[in-house]
Amino acid sequence: MATPVPPRAFAPTHPTHRFRLLLRREYWEHRGGILWAPMIAGAVSLLLSVGLLIAGIVVAHKAVAEGGVVQANGVTVNGLDLGTLAQQLTSDDLHQLSEGLTITLALSATWPFLVMIFVIFFYCLGALYDDRRDRSVLFWKSLPVSDTATVLSKVATATLVIPLFATLFAIVIMFAFLIALSIAAAAHGANPFPLLWGNGAVFLLSAQFLAAIPVYAAWMLPTVGWLLLCSAWAKSKPFLWALLVPLALGVASSMTGLLQVIGLERHWLWGNVISRMLLGTVPVTHRDLAYIQDGAGSARELFSIPGIYGNFLAPSMWIGILAGAVMIAIAIRLRRWREEG
Template identity: 40%
Template sequence: MSISPVDKMKWLVRRELWEHKGMLLWTPAVIGIVLTVLGTLLTMTTIARTKTRTALTVNGEDVPWSAIFNAPSFARQKNEFIDAVANNYAYLAAPLFLALGFLVFFYCLSALHDDRRDRSILFWKSLPVSDLQTVLSKAAIALLVAPVIVLATACLSSLALLLGLATVMEMNGIHVFGELATRPGLYLGPLRLFGLLPVYCLWALPTVGWLLMVSSWARSKVFLWAVGVPLLLAVLLVWGGELAQLQAQANWIQSKVIARTLLGTLPGNWYLFEPGLLPQLHAGGARMAQIDVFGNSWSSLGLPAAWLGAAAGAAMIWAAIRLRRWREEG
């Protein structure tokens, strides 16, 4: 009975999840729980320190924050506050997004090297599974499965933090539950996060391809080869640029090639390499709250740099497949 390529890929992805359960599943879950607990405690502590029940004193009488927040004259500010919270609460889990960059980086770094180091490559080569399928399954974990797990954890953690904030406010007489529930941003926030997954995949391809290629090639000290060589090249470019008066060209290679090769797994890295995507940042003030992260991120796919980097990443993944085929130790 033959197994279809799709079924083989499913089992290969499951194998990766089984072998890296601690990194891919438990680490985001623990970070999400810690983030939720610390965020809730911080909210409660902040409200306790600022004495939320007393906003100001008029003629010797205390006026609570709830009276001001619920006053008709404060309706516009209240609506703006609720809109801002509903539209941006999903980003409360920013530490999880940062963790995603490190998880994907170190997973790719060891993905193909560990198979050769513990000799399990001999077992997998004895199965009817090609090197193409094996490497693509690891790339799928890095580009799709791990981000989906982290995004799901981030959505749950952000929602728990939002509910904790709203509960504390309700306990202090500031009623926001009803109005929050009517805001479209409350429901669109998670969808926007998952909608950025294709953007993340394309911008992460150069780093994922580079790490998988080095992991497939290096016999030892994979981290030094993957990180040390680009950093050494960056130092040499600085030195050579000073000598040859080519600082502009050296800086371009550092920012567009070396930095992107090493930092591509960080969510939102396209803002680092293409700062023009956020012209509003230079204005500061209230305009910063109007930044459309979803729209700006998708607009980055109109830049040649996104597709050139993705093509380079795909080429390095193909090189990793070829290297795995011929680089077996012993």
């Protein structure tokens, strides 16, 4: 008789491997919002930017043909000879050119981030609700994966994976637009390398965008936590619950003036609580808004690493992180027993 083959022993799956598989699942289930939406938005943005560049060149040629002149530091430049124009630029002019180029590149890359705002918002709203609605939550709970790992994979997707894809597409757009600017400059007699590439604005801005991902991931935790909480709790229409509860709270506090009893402004709740619950997916912090409104600093300082990570010096950042962590913990707890569709 043949001897029985002993059963093979399989090593248990490492938790990091399971978490990576969960992230891959989120990507494949929401690839349209994670990959295609920012890619299409970036392509449209690039086409519009190049179109505006071409239109500007046509208008400039038309103005010169009608007798217009270009002057720089008292020197009249015939036609659109950008090479001669570049030779007349002072150090202050080059600094202003670098600042303008930084702002232009940042604006050219905004479309993927605009799409990202809505993708993260609606992804979080349906992250836990959709599984209960189509009853697939029963299948996923039959797998050896904890509720904590499942919810945290959705948090990581919302705060890190989706912003990473949007940032990468934004960087590609900036490089493509700068290449288009370089071709236009070279076609009109200017050397684009010292003029457009020598200041390193595109490289510095790309590194700063990537470095900003953890900062804005922490900033959006209150919004992600609130939306996941509504997604795990609501029996139907989580969008209405997520929107109406904070708005009703804000309207009630403003109409009654209860916050003034404890020494707070009547509309304090809107800017410090409700905005953090609903608008955290917008990659602009309160500190950034104050910096822009002040208008004293430069664009490089706003996008600099100290400027970005200086957001962690604000108490509102840490309060938001704590509030987001509490709401995420509640969402994990709700997923353990709320299975009805």
